Amino acid sequence: MNTPLPVQPPASVQIRRKRTMRTTLEGITYLLPSLILFSIFLFYPMLRTMYLSVYLTDYQGNPVQFVGIENFVYLLKDVNFLQSVKATLLFVCYTVPTSVFLALCLALMANEKLKGIGLFRTCFSSTMGMSVAASSVIWMFMYNPSIGVINKVLSLFGISDVQWLLDPKIALVSVAISTIWMNTGFTFLILLGGLQNIDPSLYESARIAGVSYLYQLRKVTLPLLSPTLFFVTTVSLIHSFQTFGQIDILTKGGPMDATNVIVYSIYKDAFINYNFGSASAQAVILFFAILVVTFLQFKFGERKVHYQ
C-alpha cells in the first residue's frame, strides 16, 4: 500500500501522511456505529458477565462480594445445574442429527426436476416463517392429552392418555419433536441451496456412466454438499444450545426440571430468583460451551469436508 519511493520531497510526504490520516478517520467514521453498538451491547456485557460470575450480587445486579470461582464450584455440585446440563446435551442430541437428516432427505427430494416442485419447496420451507411462540402454542394444543390431535390419533391404535408435556420421561422428547419441526424450514432451505450449487454436468456424466442413484449420492452429491452440511450442522448445534421460547411456553422447564435447558435456567436464576452471580456463571459456561463446539467443528469438520 504505502511503498516508499526512493526520492521524495518532504512536502509530498506530509501530504501523504495527511491523506492517510484522513482515510483512517473516514474509515473509522463509517465503522463507528457498528463499533459503538458492538461495544455497548456485546463486548461490554460479555466482559461484565464474566465479572459478575465471580461475585455475589444484590437484587439490582450490583456486585457485592468477590467470591472467586465459588459460583462455579457451587454450580458443579448443584443437582439442579447438573440436571440442566444433562437436559441441554440430551436436547442437542435429539434435535440436531434428526433435523439435519430429515432436512437433507427433503432437500434431495425437492432438488429433483419435476413439475410443480416449487410448490413443494415452499411447503418444506414454510416453518422458517413461523415464530417460536406461534409454533409452540400450536404444538401445545396438539399435545393436549384430552383434546389434542396426537392423542386422538393414537387412541385409534389403542394407546391412550399419553401425558406428552407432563411426564418427566417424555417431556424433553416432546419439546424436541416440536423443535425439529420448527428448524426444518431453515435447514432445508440452506441444504437445497447447497444442492443447487452443484455443477449439473457432474450428474450428466454420472448418468452416462450409468451408476445407481445411491452410488451417485455417496460419490458425487454428499461430498460436494459437505461444506453446506458442515455449516448447517454447526449452526443447528449453536442454535440448539440457545433454545428458550418453546421451553418457556410448553413446559416452563418442568416437569421435575426435565426440560430445564441452560438458557431457561439462566433466565430463571437471573430474572425470577434475582441471583445474577450464579446466572452469570452459567452464562459464562454457555459461552465456553459454544466456543468449544465452534472450535471442534472447524478443527475436525474441516478435514472431512470436500471443497470445490
Next chain:
Amino acid sequence: MNVLRTFLLYALLITCSVVMLFPIVYAFLISFMSGAEVLQGHIWPQEFTTANYVAAFRKVPLLEYLLNSFIVSFLVMLGQLIVSSLAAFAFVFLNFKGRDVLFFLCIATMLIPWEATMIPNFLTVQKLGWLNSYLGLTVPFFALAFGIFLLRQHFKTIPLELYEAAQVSGVSHFRFFWNIVLPLSKTSLITLGIYSFLTTWNMYLWPLLVTNNDRVRTVQIGLKQMQTQEISTEWGVVMAAVIVVILPTLLLLFVGQKHLQKGLMQGAIK
C-alpha cells in the same frame, strides 16, 4: 421404470408436505371452530365461524401488539441496513490502517451467543430508562455481523474501476456509497431486509425481558399472554391469534424465499 420413480417421488413429496403443513393447517381449521367443537376434538369444523377472530381482537389488544411488532421490526430492519452497509462499505472500499483488526473484531462477535450477554444488557437498558420503550427493543440489535458479511460479499463484486473512476473525478466517498454502491446492491439489501424483519418479528426472549405492559408489547409476547390466560377454555381464539401473527411472516417468506436462500448461502459460506 421412470414412470414408477416419478410416481413414487410425487407420493413421497405429497406425504412430506402433508406432515410439514399439518400443524399450520390444523391451527387454521381450529381457528374457525366454535368452542364446543374444539373441546370435542374435531379436526374439520362443521361450520366455519369467524367469531374467534373477532374475539381475538376484542379480548386482547391484538391490534396494538401487531402495530408494535411492525414498528419494532421495521426499525430494526432500517437500523441494520444502515449500520451494516456503512461498515461493509468501509471494509471493501476504504483502505486504512487497523482495518484488518477491526474486521477481526467483527468476526469475533459471532462467537458470542447473545444469551450470554443478556443479563448486563438488561441492566444497561434498565439504567438507560429504555424498559418498555421501542428504543430498548430495537437499538441493541442494530449492529449485526452477519449483515456486514452479507453486504461485504456483494460490495466486493462491484468493479474496482468504478471506484477508481469516481475517485479520479473527485466524487466524495459518501456520494459514491449512496449513489452507486447502494443502488447496485439492491438484491443483497432486500435479502438482509427480509432476514432482519423475519427474525425481529419472531424474537421472543428479549421482548419478554424488557416489556411488561401492553403499550409496547410485541405479538409474540401477546401470544404467550393469551395462551396462559385462556388456556383450556378458548383455544379457538388463541389459534385465531396465532394465524394472524404468522400471516405477515409467511407471506414475506413466500415472496422472498429465493432471495433469502441465496443470501443466507452467500453470507455463510463463500
